[in-house]
Amino acid sequence: MRLFYSLLLILPLLIAAPDAxxxxxxxxxxxxxxxxxxxxxxxxxxxxxxxxxxxxxxxxxxxxxxxxxxxxxxxxxxxxxxxxxxWGTRLGRAVKRYTAPPYRLQNGGATRAETAAGGFFLTVDLCPSKRPFERELFETAAALSPGKAVPVAVMVTGLWLESHPEEVAYLKGEVAAGRLAVTWVNHSWHHHYDPKVPLAGNFLLAPGTDLRSEVLQLEQELLARGLVPSPFFRFPGLVSDGATMNLLAELSLVPVGADAWLAKGEQPRRGSFILVHGNGNEPKGIRLALPLLKGTEVRLLPLPAAFAD
Structure with a gap:
């Protein structure tokens, strides 16, 4: 009986950490x-x-x-x-352009394609959450082009990455099977948020935040799991300032905002960066995204295609 109870205690740990x-x-x-x-x-x-x-x-x-x-x-x-x-390369020009002033408190950086894009850019935020993973969103996206990997940008936080090993394994499996082509975008480690605090002192602008650590720790954890970080970064809450933008420039990262945050009523158009949450925190956005992804005219494009040569 003692062995039975010991197994009950150990089993959840074995199930929860297949990647670890x-x-x-x-x-x-x-x-x-x-x-x-x-x-x-x-x-x-x-x-x-x-x-x-x-x-x-x-x-x-x-x-x-x-x-x-x-x-x-x-x-x-x-x-x-x-x-x-x-700074003369395509990457360097994008870093310089989108980390330059004037600095907006919210939604700085690239918000839509610079190019004449013939489709949309699906960006899925995975902020810290205990709610169910929006698997249907990824399944619906993958069904857009059977037999071909469908591009999607996944904006992942460290706390979500640590606490959702089964979901990470699912996404890795979809990539390995050729159904999804994931661009792994840094969304910070902790994604601090206090609903009672104004934006100017919230998210990564909260006093005492070590932005460099927030960025580099997440990259290390992605690499440890066999996932390669892209040269893109999405600010939590889309909130930033001059200091945070300057650090991204130092780290050779392009900040990515959005012009079609579906849950906020923003309507996507060709070239839009569509923002939805795949962590269960924003079901309204998913309800709006699913019919869009089932449309006959929808074409999803990889995030790098949004930037001019």
């Missing part, structure tokens, strides 16, 4: 900006340096495609280009 048992150990994580090339000669920029299970790695971004990769440092060679060359 296979997580990679990430150490020595730091920000940098270095021009490198891979073995094929592709020109890349390394934006983070770290050790993965003791092996030196780099988080690199292809500045032309805005795709990011976790690569062993041994597979990269330095390029003879000054750091100033970064």
């Amino acid at each position: 048992a296979h997580a990679q150990k990430i150490t020595g994580y730091r920000s940098l900006r270095e021009p490198v090339a891979d073995r094929s000669g592709r020109r890349l920029w390394a934006i983070r340096s770290f050790n993965e299970e003791g092996v030196p790695h780099r988080l690199v971004v292809d500045p032309a495609t805005l795709q990011s990769f976790d690569l062993p440092a041994a597979e990269l060679v330095p390029r003879a280009e000054g750091e100033g060359g970064f």
Whole structure:
């Protein structure tokens, strides 16, 4: 009987942490900006340096495609280009443009496509939550193009990532099966929010917040789970200021807002960044999104396609 009760205590821990048992150990994580090339000669920029299970790695971004990769440092060679060359790339121009003044308290950064986009950009926020995961949203999106991976940007927080291993495993499975193509967007670690506090002192602007840690800790946890962070960031509550924007520029990240937060009544149009919550916190947005995704004219595009070459 004692063994039976011991198993009952252990079983939830085993069920709750399938990813944790296979997580990679990430150490020595730091920000940098270095021009490198891979073995094929592709020109890349390394934006983070770290050790993965003791092996030196780099988080690199292809500045032309805005795709990011976790690569062993041994597979990269330095390029003879000054750091100033970064700002002339597609990535560098987007970072500079969307972290520049004037600074809005809410919804700063890119809010819709710069290009003549022939579709929409679905962005799904996963803020800390104990409510059920909106799996139907992802299933509906995946059904848009059977046999082809449907792009979706997932704005994930660290606290959600830690507490929802089964949902993370589901998303990874959809990617592996070729049904979804997920762009993993940093949405901070804690996503602090106090409904009684004005925006100017709330979310990441709350006194005592360590924004650098909020960003880099989330990246490390994504990498530990085999997920590669993109060069995009969404501010919690879409709230920011000049200091937070300047730090994103330092970290080579593009801030992403939205012009179609469905639960707030904003109507999407071609090129819109649609914002919904996939964490159960905003069912109104899901109720509006599902019919939209079932429409015959809907085409979802990958987030990097929103930015001009």
